[in-house]
Amino acid sequence: MTDVVRYRVTGMDCASCAAKIERAVRSAGVDDLSVSTASQILTLNVARSDKRLSGVEAAVSKAGYHLTPIEPESGSAETMRPTHMTAGYRWALWIVIGLNVGYGLIEMIGGFLAGSQALKADALDFLGDGLITLFGVLAIGWSLAWRARSALVQGVFLGGLGMGVIGSTIYRVFTAQQIEAGLMGTLAFVALAVNVAAALVLIPHRAGDANVRAVWLFSRNDALGNIAVVLAAGLVAWSGSSWPDLAVAFAIAGLFLHSSWVIVRDALNDMRAPTDN
Known part of the structure; x- marks a missing residue:
């Protein structure tokens, strides 16, 4: 056995x-x-x-x-067991949480000001990363059952945000709105810089070439979304159409919803697993 x-x-x-x-x-x-x-x-x-x-x-x-x-x-x-985190690594994680949540809120407001659904969707990615990292820091030492319950609430909350962006993007398909392409592109460039800053904060606390590479790979995946928003801003400015913005918004929000669903699915499986409470 x-x-x-x-x-x-x-x-x-x-x-x-x-x-x-x-x-x-x-x-x-x-x-x-x-x-x-x-x-x-x-x-x-x-x-x-x-x-x-x-x-x-x-x-x-x-x-x-x-x-x-x-x-x-x-x-x-x-x-x-006691966590392996050093004080420096814990502070680095708090900085990353602040960068992600803080800029996520800024980018969400910017999305409304610029009339960009893609910015709003990208803001969700920042908020999701920040909240998940926050959960990882706070939940150290929690039982599996309590980690699962908290993750379920988090997954449902993030999924609700994602559905809100999807719904408003569908609404924009049928209503004309002027997009401020310059503001949209500027905020996307800043988002790219924030992702690079988060990677630089984490790298000194990840031992070994493979671990450093993992930080960059994770940041690269986030950066691809930022670059997609920059390209969409350029296409909006060039064509005068909002479709590039809407297409990128659907793509990013769809990936975000998939991640939220995975969290909910895993949380429900964990709650069914035999464990302590």
Whole structure:
């Protein structure tokens, strides 16, 4: 009979991260696993004495993430080991949270002022990243059940924001509105700079070339959205049409909704899992 081995994952905040962690675990020879983006927990259905665990920890670390074992106590209860976070790393995460949430609010207001749905959708990405990172910092040491419940609320909230942007974008399809392409492009350029700043803040606290590369890959994915908004602003200015803005808004908001759904799905699965309360 196999045991259940759980790890808290530091650095995972999206479905793409979960997929990379799953590939890393499988590369170490373990196929019976689940990765929850909601509770940021990796679960392996293997014996605790399994020699492959050291390989799993090394593979996940090489992929750019950190695993902290969740130790079983008496009965079915589990407890977290003390976090590996240094004071510097914790402050870096708070700076990243401030950058993402702060600029997300600024970009959302800018989206209304510029009449740009793409800016509003990109603002959601900033807000989502910031709130997920905030959850990761605050939830250290929480039980799996409480992490899942909190993540469920967060996923539903983020999904509601995403649906709001989708709905207003559909409304804009049928109503003409002048878009301030200059303001739209400027805010998108600043968004790109904020993403680069967040990466620079994190890199000194991620050991190893692979971990540094993981920070840049994550920032690159966010930057692609910023660049898409910049290109849309250029096309709006060139063509005088709002369609480039609407197309980018649908694409970014759709990806955001998918991430929100993954959080809700994983949270519900975690809540059904046998664990302590």
